[in-house]
Amino acid sequence: MTELRVVEVAEEYLDSVFEVRTRSFGPGGDKDEWKKSARQFIADGRYLGVVDGDELVAAARIWPLEQWWGGRRVANGGVAGVVVAPEYRGRGVGSLLMRAVLDRCAEKGYPLTSLYPATTVLYRRLGYEFAGSRHLYTFQAADLRTLGGNGTAVRKAGRDDADLFLELAGKVHETRRSNGPLVWPRAQVESWLEDDNSFAYVAEDGFVVYKWSDRELAVEELIAGSEETARALWATVGSGASIAKTVEACCPPFDAIHLMAEHEATGKSWQNRWMLRLVDAPAALAGRGFPDGVVLEADLRIDDPELPANTGDWHLSVGNGSARLTAAEPSSDALRLGPRGLAALYAGTPLATLRGAGLAAGGAAPADAAFDAAFGGPAPYMLDDF
Ligand SMILES: CC(C)(COP(=O)(O)OP(=O)(O)OC[C@H]1O[C@@H](n2cnc3c(N)ncnc32)[C@H](O)[C@@H]1OP(=O)(O)O)[C@@H](O)C(=O)NCCC(=O)NCCS
Incomplete structure (x- = not known):
């Protein structure tokens, strides 16, 4: 291995990407059709790769989606086609690529990102958690x-x-x-x-x-x-x-x-099952709808090592069907969450489940019911795979 670098997938890499995809997912259908679709991702910086010298060894693409949450549309980078060449697996290449994907989602202004995981380990490390099903x-x-x-x-x-x-x-x-x-x-x-x-x-x-x-x-x-x-x-x-x-x-x-x-x-x-991650916590919460009549005032402490802009002490206000997350002073009553707990909470997972899985701690226990009322609602689902 020489130096591994994240690159934009460009036209000259497409044959290599197709080959790594075939080695990863099996025969991939018509190559020209696939290339046509891949070019749409290349055109606006939604196809990333990893190269070793000149050789492309990994790739992932991002669909420009929106997702309904509480009856409102929130922009969501749908991550798909994550592949690492077999001889490069198990050395952190997938993680390097996915970190770049998260940064790209942030640059593109997607407050959320989602994916269907073939393995949870890689994605949980980076803050994704199960949020719903197809x-x-x-x-x-x-x-x-x-x-x-x-x-x-x-x-x-x-x-x-x-x-x-x-x-x-x-x-x-x-x-x-x-x-x-x-x-x-x-x-x-x-x-x-x-x-x-x-x-x-x-x-x-x-x-x-x-x-x-x-x-x-x-x-x-x-x-x-x-x-x-x-x-x-x-x-x-x-x-x-x-x-x-x-x-x-x-x-x-x-x-x-x-x-x-x-x-x-x-x-x-x-x-x-699909996984969700908040890329921009204040924007994701402001974009989501909440049930009319539910009121919640709570302090949060979020620790998000991969996306440090989310890390900090926050105050969450929910009312009139909307939420606001604003920077706050540290509070001993704050509910403590990492990115996985935050994603699962956003998707309506009951706080008792999050505490039981070690994904939430602290907070004032009586507030748990108010969190559940705010984030609860119809079970999250998708109709499509990507
Ligand atoms: C899944 C894939 C992208 C992982 O790439 P990679 O470069 O091996 O990933 P990393 O080396 O960064 O691994 C990160 C962590 O995930 C774990 N991991 C990777 N693949 C795994 C698997 N198949 N099962 C369980 N854990 C796995 C690694 O062990 C590592 O954890 P560790 O540090 O505790 O050992 C790669 O194996 C691949 O291309 N597989 C075939 C296609 C595929 O399944 N793509 C995913 C579609 S969602």
């Missing part, structure tokens, strides 16, 4: 077919509906005070909607996107602002019941479909 359920197509909603107008949708889809999803997540779902860049939504193998339908207050998966159907996203629309959209998918016996769907465990389908979701089901 759930898949399998329903009987015949159950969905008979859900009704025949009086609701449903039309085929396409690329030009991207803005409408973003608006409809936004309305639902705002009203439901959703935690976790992602907002993708419009270009990404457009590319999904123009995919010939995806079928999209839209109603006045909702939409569905689904596709074939072998001989079964798979719902990627279904947004419904009302019971009638939910029935109509699920029934549109279920109308394929003569061919597909089952419909897989990514949806949260508390989705209304669980209360409408006659049979409990069975068969293939799983959950995939």
